[in-house]
Amino acid sequence: MTEAPSYGFDTLQIHAGARPDPATGARQTPIYQTTSYVFRDADHAAALFNLQEVGYIYSRLTNPTVAVLQERLATLEGGVGAVCCSSGHAAQIMALFPLMAPGCNVVASTRLYGGTVTQFSQTIKRFGWSAKFVDTDDLDAVRDAIDENTRAVFCESIANPGGYVTDIRAIADVADAAGLPLIVDNTTATPYLCNPIAQGATLVVHSTTKYLTGNGTVTGGVVIDSGNFDWSASDKFPSLSAPEPAYHGLKFHETFGSLAFTFHGIAIGLRDLGMTMNPQAAHYTLMGIETLSLRMQRHCENAMKVASWLEQDARVDYVTYAGLPSSPYYERAQACYPKGTSGLFTFAVKGGYDACIKLVDALEIFSHVANLGDTRSLIIHSASTTHRQLTPEQQEAAGAGPNVVRISIGIEDADDLIADLDQALSKACG
Structure with a gap:
């Protein structure tokens, strides 16, 4: 061609x-x-x-x-x-x-x-x-x-x-x-x-x-x-x-x-x-790559839906997804990334480090892996895994503090992902 x-x-x-x-x-x-x-x-x-x-x-x-x-x-x-x-x-x-x-x-x-x-x-x-x-x-x-x-x-x-x-x-x-x-x-x-x-x-x-x-x-x-x-x-x-x-x-x-x-x-x-x-x-x-655009559209749609739900949940301190109007990067994202801001973000769990560990262990659809960008939804506690070699100051600067988990939203049914997070947060923060 x-x-x-x-x-x-x-x-x-x-x-x-x-x-x-x-x-x-x-x-x-x-x-x-x-x-x-x-x-x-x-x-x-x-x-x-x-x-x-x-x-x-x-x-x-x-x-x-x-x-x-x-x-x-x-x-x-x-x-x-x-x-x-x-x-x-x-x-x-x-x-x-x-x-x-x-x-x-x-x-x-x-x-x-x-x-x-x-x-x-x-x-x-x-x-x-x-x-x-x-x-x-x-x-x-x-x-x-x-x-x-x-x-x-x-x-x-x-x-x-x-x-x-x-x-x-x-x-x-x-x-x-x-x-x-x-x-x-x-x-x-x-x-x-x-x-x-x-x-x-x-x-x-x-x-x-x-x-x-x-x-x-x-x-x-x-x-x-x-x-x-x-x-x-x-x-x-x-x-x-x-x-x-x-x-x-x-x-x-x-x-x-x-x-x-x-x-x-x-x-x-x-x-x-x-x-x-x-x-x-x-x-x-x-x-x-043959399906990249189709997957990225779904990743973004699902991430927006899940992030919006998490932001309203009392068990969550904050969500970093730049697609949310509350994000300090929202205007930049709309100008520079008009098709969406991918499916990766973090959120902070009330209860800190221990609650994050319980959350990761309680999830059923989300896979606990050191990867991102999969069709499957993934989660990891960065401070104890991918960022554990860094100092506490470096972890905070990178957005990977002890109370934070990273999620990579896949292309599953977004309502199923929300339900999975809901039940896991109940176990982690109960």
């Missing part, structure tokens, strides 16, 4: 990147379960290894099934290219890898998934990198945190776990003024609800494990490149602008232009880090 700007999201989520298999005519994208590919001849092999020709060498680098997913996601996000990898955490490292060097830092939002906070505050130190965490609602704080060693700004479009919505355009303007790329994790919103690139983001990352796949079967991640950043405008990004010794002095930005980041992600990132997505995972995710 030939993509064109006139095609709508619902069409592109099914057709972008996919064509009938030329060998068999198979309509669904085949799973190319192979490690390697036969070269036409010695010159063809040399051209591929020299990056003079695009093709398939080895499935750590490129695979036809994964390539379809990369093209589809780049199309849906409005980017020029994408690199799929083994998980959302892998995608974050892949996004930072071409930008950072020992002594460099990333300015990151305080409202991030707990695992991301740990990765940025602890793990990346082993590369000699560091992170500065700031409240991205405070644009002056973002500006003040940027210094001569900053190489990127990082935020989530709709933050996990609290469902807070980010003014991407405002942060993009700050990053642009500093000559830095903005990286936006769009996992919770998905490209159906939010297009960070249209709002000024340079790179978009996803845990494809979540809403994109939508069925809780496989892990995966992706980095999508807008193609809009000038990597040669300064000397801050030598991996992309300076000669690359491993490719006889090739300069990625000079050679590949708007696709420089994507080619580097494959030719260097996947080659050396090896955080590859397997073709079966890509296949499951492709099938999930």
Whole structure:
């Protein structure tokens, strides 16, 4: 299928990147379960290894099934290219890898998934990198945190776990003024609800494990490149602008232009880090994306109904869903996320930590798992699980205090979900 700007999201989520298999005519994208590919001849092999020709060498680098997913996601996000990898955490490292060097830092939002906070505050130190965490609602704080060693700004479009919505355009303007790329994790919103690139983001990352796949079967991640950043405008990004010794002095930005980041992600990132997505995972995710818009509509409708009910319940202190008129982010959400604010939010239970534990154990439809974005409704007590490595102050900043549970609303009957929460709250707060 030939993509064109006139095609709508619902069409592109099914057709972008996919064509009938030329060998068999198979309509669904085949799973190319192979490690390697036969070269036409010695010159063809040399051209591929020299990056003079695009093709398939080895499935750590490129695979036809994964390539379809990369093209589809780049199309849906409005980017020029994408690199799929083994998980959302892998995608974050892949996004930072071409930008950072020992002594460099990333300015990151305080409202991030707990695992991301740990990765940025602890793990990346082993590369000699560091992170500065700031409240991205405070644009002056973002500006003040940027210094001569900053190489990127990082935020989530709709933050996990609290469902807070980010003014991407405002942060993009700050990053642009500093000559830095903005990286936006769009996992919770998905490209159906939010297009960070249209709002000024340079790179978009996803845990494809979540809403994109939508069925809780496989892990995966992706980095999508807008193609809009000038990597040669300064000397801050030598991996992309300076000669690359491993490719006889090739300069990625000079050679590949708007696709420089994507080619580097494959030719260097996947080659050396090896955080590859397997073709079966890509296949499951492709099938999930075919119904993305339909699922996200139901996720949003159900979340609004459940959040509204919870907000009126005397056993609940507060609800963080940005779709509620009472939310401090309501006006921003209506302006920036007009189709809805996803199915993820938190609520605080009267009775604190102990009541949260009882609530989780008493639920019957909701599954107690460390995941989100499934067709099934999910719940977790973040302070004792996903955010337990953080300090109490970091937990509160992330919206994961001891009295808070995170719920990911699925696509079941909303009345059934409300009834399940009702009976569990009675047991937790009785």
